[in-house]
Amino acid sequence: MTHSNIILSAKGIGKYFYEPEKFxxxxxxxxxxxxxxxxxxxxxxxxxxxxxxxxxxxxxxxxEGNLTFDGENLTQQTKERLAxxxxxxxxxxxxxxxxxxxxxxxxxxxxxALKLGEYSREEIEHKAxxxxxxxxxxxxxxxxxxxxxxxxxxxVAIARALINDPKIIMGDEPTxxxxxxxxxxxxxxxxxxxxxxxxxxxxxxxxxxxxxASDRIIEMADGRIVG
Amino acid sequence: MKKYxxxxxxxxxxxxxFSKKKQTLVAALGVTVGIAIFIFMNSLMNGFEVSSVESLFxxxxxxxxxxxxxxxxSLVVSTDSSKIxxxxxxxxxxxxxxxxxxxxxxxxxKNEPEVVGVTPSVSGNVFxxxxxxxxxxxxxxxxxxxxxxxxxxxxYIVDGHYSNLSDYQNGIIIGVGIAEKLNLKxxxxxxxxxxxxxxxxxxxxxxLQTGNANIDKTLAYVNLPNAQQLQKQNPSYITDIYxxxxxxxxxxxxxxxxQQLTGYDIEDWETANAAAAAANKMxxxxxxxxxxxxxxVAAFGIYNxxxxxxxxxxxxxxxxxxxxxxxxxxxxxFVTEAIIIGLIGIAFGLVLAVILINLMSNMWxxxxxxxxxxxxxxxxFGIGIVFGLVVTxxxxxxxxxxxxxxxxxxxxxx
Numbered sequence: 001m002t003h004s005n006i007i008l009s010a011k012g013i014g015k016y017f018y019e020p021e022k023f024x025x026x027x028x029x030x031x032x033x034x035x036x037x038x039x040x041x042x043x044x045x046x047x048x049x050x051x052x053x054x055x056x057x058x059x060x061x062x063x064e065g066n067l068t069f070d071g072e073n074l075t076q077q078t079k080e081r082l083a084x085x086x087x088x089x090x091x092x093x094x095x096x097x098x099x100x101x102x103x104x105x106x107x108x109x110x111x112x113a114l115k116l117g118e119y120s121r122e123e124i125e126h127k128a129x130x131x132x133x134x135x136x137x138x139x140x141x142x143x144x145x146x147x148x149x150x151x152x153x154x155x156v157a158i159a160r161a162l163i164n165d166p167k168i169i170m171g172d173e174p175t176x177x178x179x180x181x182x183x184x185x186x187x188x189x190x191x192x193x194x195x196x197x198x199x200x201x202x203x204x205x206x207x208x209x210x211x212x213a214s215d216r217i218i219e220m221a222d223g224r225i226v227g
Numbered sequence: 228m229k230k231y232x233x234x235x236x237x238x239x240x241x242x243x244x245f246s247k248k249k250q251t252l253v254a255a256l257g258v259t260v261g262i263a264i265f266i267f268m269n270s271l272m273n274g275f276e277v278s279s280v281e282s283l284f285x286x287x288x289x290x291x292x293x294x295x296x297x298x299x300x301s302l303v304v305s306t307d308s309s310k311i312x313x314x315x316x317x318x319x320x321x322x323x324x325x326x327x328x329x330x331x332x333x334x335x336x337k338n339e340p341e342v343v344g345v346t347p348s349v350s351g352n353v354f355x356x357x358x359x360x361x362x363x364x365x366x367x368x369x370x371x372x373x374x375x376x377x378x379x380x381x382x383y384i385v386d387g388h389y390s391n392l393s394d395y396q397n398g399i400i401i402g403v404g405i406a407e408k409l410n411l412k413x414x415x416x417x418x419x420x421x422x423x424x425x426x427x428x429x430x431x432x433x434x435l436q437t438g439n440a441n442i443d444k445t446l447a448y449v450n451l452p453n454a455q456q457l458q459k460q461n462p463s464y465i466t467d468i469y470x471x472x473x474x475x476x477x478x479x480x481x482x483x484x485x486q487q488l489t490g491y492d493i494e495d496w497e498t499a500n501a502a503a504a505a506a507n508k509m510x511x512x513x514x515x516x517x518x519x520x521x522x523x524v525a526a527f528g529i530y531n532x533x534x535x536x537x538x539x540x541x542x543x544x545x546x547x548x549x550x551x552x553x554x555x556x557x558x559x560x561f562v563t564e565a566i567i568i569g570l571i572g573i574a575f576g577l578v579l580a581v582i583l584i585n586l587m588s589n590m591w592x593x594x595x596x597x598x599x600x601x602x603x604x605x606x607x608f609g610i611g612i613v614f615g616l617v618v619t620x621x622x623x624x625x626x627x628x629x630x631x632x633x634x635x636x637x638x639x640x641x
Contacts, residue, residue, distance in 0.1 A: 059549055060636040079632075080553045087551020094639075098546045100239075102246035112550045114233040121233060160550070 004071065007168060007200050008033040008056060013065035015051060015223075025051050026223045029065070035167075036198040038190060040211040043220035049204045050095075050172050052220070056202065057092050057170050058082040070167055087116055091161030093171040099145040099153055099160075105132065106141040109159045116164050124163075131159040135185065150177045158186060162193075169193065171203040175210060187213065236556050239547070240563035243540065250536065251568060257532035258572025258615060261525030263579035266611040268521050270584050270604050272514035278600030279510065280475070283503050284496070285378060285437050286446075288469035289478045290485060291494045292336075294326055329465035332489055336470055339488075341481065344471035346373035349454035349464060355401065355447065356418040357409040364405060364445035366419065368454020377471050380435070380448075387413045387433030392450060398432035399453075404444030406434050419447075421457035429453070438594055526618045529572075533565050533622035537630070544630045545638035554631035558624060565623020566616070573615040577608060 013029040016022055025048045033039055041049045054060040056067065058074055061082070067074040070089060074082065086092070091112075099108045109128040113119065119127070132141050135155040140148055145156060154177045161169055169190070175183040187210060193199040194215070203214070211217050219227040244251045301317040326332065329347055336345045349368035354361045371392040374380055380389045385403060392398045399419070401411070411417055411431055419427045429449065436443055449457075455464050470485070472478060478495045486493050497504040544557055552560075581603060590599040630638070 054636045057549075060634050062634070080555065083548065083551050083553035083556075085551075086549065090551075092549055094549075098542075098549070098639075100543055100546060102242050107242075111235060111239075111547075114235040114238075115551055115556075117231040117233055120231055 005034050006032045006068075007035045007037075007070055008202070009068040010056070011066040011068075013052070013055060013063055013067070015048075015055065015060075015063045024223060026055075026063070029223075029225055031218065031225060033168075033200060033202060035200055036194050038194040038201045038215040039203070039218060040214040040216075041202065041204045041218045041220060042206070042208070042211050043226075047220040048223040049220045053170055053172055053202065053204050057090055058086055059092070087112060088164060089167040091164065091166035091169040093154075093158050093161045093169070093174040095172040095176055099156055101144070101146040103145055104142050105137065105145050105148065105156045108145050108156055109163055112160060113163045118164075128159070128163060131162055132156070134189065135159050136182075151179060151182055154178055155182065155186070158189075162189075165197070166199065168200040168202065171201070171205075173205055174203055175205070175207060183207070183210065236552075236559045237563055240560045240567070243543075243560075243564055244567055251571075254532050254536050254568045255572040255575065258529050258569055258619060259575040259579055261529045261618075262573050262576030262611050262615045263583060265521050265525045265614065266576070266580035266607050267583040267587075269518050269607040269610070270580070270601055271587065272517060273604055273607065274599070274601035276507075276510060276514060278596060279507060281379075282438070282596075283500060283507065284471075284475070285383065286439070286442060287496045287499050288377065289472050289475045289496050290470040290481065291499065292326070292332075292468040292470065292485065292489050292491050293466060293494065295492045325460075326465045326468065326491060329463060329468065333468065335488065336468065336485075341472050341474075341477070342470055343473050344373065344377040344469075346370055346377055346469050347451065347465040348374075348467045348469060349451060349458065349460075350466055351454065351458050352422050353447075353457060354420045355405055355409060356420060357411055357415075360409055362405050362408050362444070364402075364447060366421075366447050366449060366454060366457065368451040368457075369448050370451055371448065374448065377469060383435045383437050384433045385436045387431075389433055391432035392448065395430055395432055396450060397427070397429050397453065398450070399429040400433040400435055400448040401431055402443035402446050403434050403436045404440060405447065406431070408444070419449075419457065421459075423457065423459045425457045425459060427453060427457060438596075522614065526614075529569075529615070529618045530622040533568065533619060534626045536564075536568075537561050537623070537626045541630055541638055544627075545633075545635040548631075548635040554628070557631040558627045561627035561630075562620060562623040565619045565627075569615055569619025569623075572619070573612055576611065576615065580608070580611070 009032045011030050013026055014024065015026040017025050029052060041053065043049045051060070055063050061079070069085070072085070074085070077085070100111070103111070106125070106128055109131060110124050113124040113127070114121070129138065129141060132138055135158060137152060137155055137159070140152055145153065148156065154174070158174060175186050178186060190201045190203070194201055205211050217227070218225055298317045299315065301315055303313040305312055333345055333347060336342055347370065351366055352363070353366045354363055371380070371389055375389050384400070389400065392400060399417070401417070406412065409417060413431050413434060415431050416428055417431065419429055452462060455462060458464065472481065475496065479497065482493050482495055547557060584601055584603055587599050587601045591597070592599050
């Protein structure tokens with residue numbers, strides 16, 4: 001592991017969609033993100049910001065160019081290794097919550113930690129409760145994930161992304177489904193994570209206030225970084 | 228880094244199975260039906276097969292050793308031109324049907340490793356008489372215990388017991404057809420007249436019914452000495468030696484060996500019952516073809532229903548992958564689910580198969596068959612279990628591996 005201050009580095013990233021016809025979504029994207037930075041990505045629909053975020057999160061491996069994350073070249077890794085990296089170092093919040101409907105909220109939050117196996121089951125449970133409490137969901141912990149409202153599910157998904165203390169938290173409109181009060185809770189959590197725990201946050205958002213309050217804004221248009 | 232092993236993969240598999248009990252049961256039922264029908268149909272075919280072979284070997288040994296009628300040479304041509312050529316009328320030689328030194332030969336055959344049963348027999352043509360009525364037939368002098376061991380004689384005895392023959396020296400077991408024609412029953416007497424002109428008064432000790440009218444109307448069993456006396460022969464006179472092997476299907480390969488061993492004519496069951504043997508072969512091929520088709524249909528059915536169960540979970544697979552579960556984890560989760568569904572399905576399938584077989588074995592067919600000849604063949608239950616496990620494993624493994632290789636995003640995008 002390097003001691004470089006750069007956590008994530010993109011060099012010359014390009015990406016094509018092949019359906020319905022060949023189309024270049026991302027063109028020559030290069031940037032660095034520092035440890036502890038709170039970065040938001042903005043841009044119109046179809047500007048490629050979500051696509052870029054998926055590439056950064058290692059969930060999409062079809063691209064040109066080179067990605068380096070925490071001193072490791074992602075582009076050359078096997079899928080098995082990428083899975084380990086996602087589990088250990090990346091927390092991802094989808095636009096749609098994507099919880100596992102058969103499990104309770106608590107279990108949903110615990111699953112990535114149980115997979116990682118760094119702590120005992122009791123410790124993980126305790127930590128999951130604490131995270132849910134922080135997001136105002138302690139009472140809902142034992143309910144089935146499918147029984148919650150959209151906003152509650154979204155917050156459970158955020159708790160799940162935080163459980164393994166990831167080096168980087170990525171969100172595809174993580175506050176899209178949240179009201180003002182909860183949005184500000186989430187924002188404060190992200191801010192606290194970056195400033196106090198040196199974790200990094202990269203979030204795609206349409207919310208200009210949310211973006212303005214972040215450390216840095218990357219603006220995208222037509223598959224390129226414009227600002 | 229990895230200090231604890233939480234076995235989360237199995238936990239997810241169990242949760243999937245238990246949270247959707249109905250779906251799990253429907254999938255298991257798919258396996259159940261496949262396995263049950265596979266076992267049932269195979270047992271059906273095999274039961275039928277076994278019963279056909281049994282009925283074939285009711286009266287036919289695997290191998291018959293006998294001496295054919297031999298004609299005296301009608302023309303002996305001398306090579307020396309100064310000598311006279313001998314011409315005579317061709318006729319059957321007096322020693323023709325006799326097997327020489329049969330006791331020795333029986334011992335020799337009995338010591339061969341592939342032989343399970345061997346018995347001597349004397350057969351001849353006779354008339355059965357009761358008062359004025361008479362019936363022509365074939366009498367067979369046998370060692371009754373050995374005969375019963377080889378042909379399961381007792382199963383065709385409808386009145387009396389085969390062993391009565393060894394109690395009564397002058398006893399006779401006759402076919403029900405003869406008994407009907409001559410109006411006789413067990414413990415009645417009848418006169419047997421041989422072609423040699425010998426008359427014997429014999430006591431009926433049992434009646435037999437093979438279901439084959441030709442046999443039931445002509446055949447009678449007596450003790451060996453009586454048959455020899457009817458042919459006016461001494462106690463070393465034997466016309467046939469019957470041999471049974473461990474595996475009747477290998478009879479053909481033994482023919483030349485026994486020809487060399489004995490020096491007599493050999494007839495195997497396939498030659499003796501060419502039509503039945505051909506039918507037997509055909510049945511076997513049919514059974515194989517049907518068994519294969521059922522296997523294919525059952526496998527496809529099981530594969531389909533499990534595949535569907537996994538495809539419904541495609542979104543969950545993508546979520547798990549996004550959370551850092553590797554392809555191997557995904558495969559493990561879904562193979563675990565498939566195998567558990569398979570085990571439940573197989574267990575029910577075995578029970579259902581036993582029920583079906585029991586129902587079928589209570590169906591009355593009639594004739595000499597009786598109830599439908601189906602029973603529990605452990606072999607097919609074994610094959611059914613293995614088959615079920617292999618198919619459910621593949622039905623879990625193949626689609627799971629396919630899904631595991633995808634990028635999570637490519638699943639979400641669909």
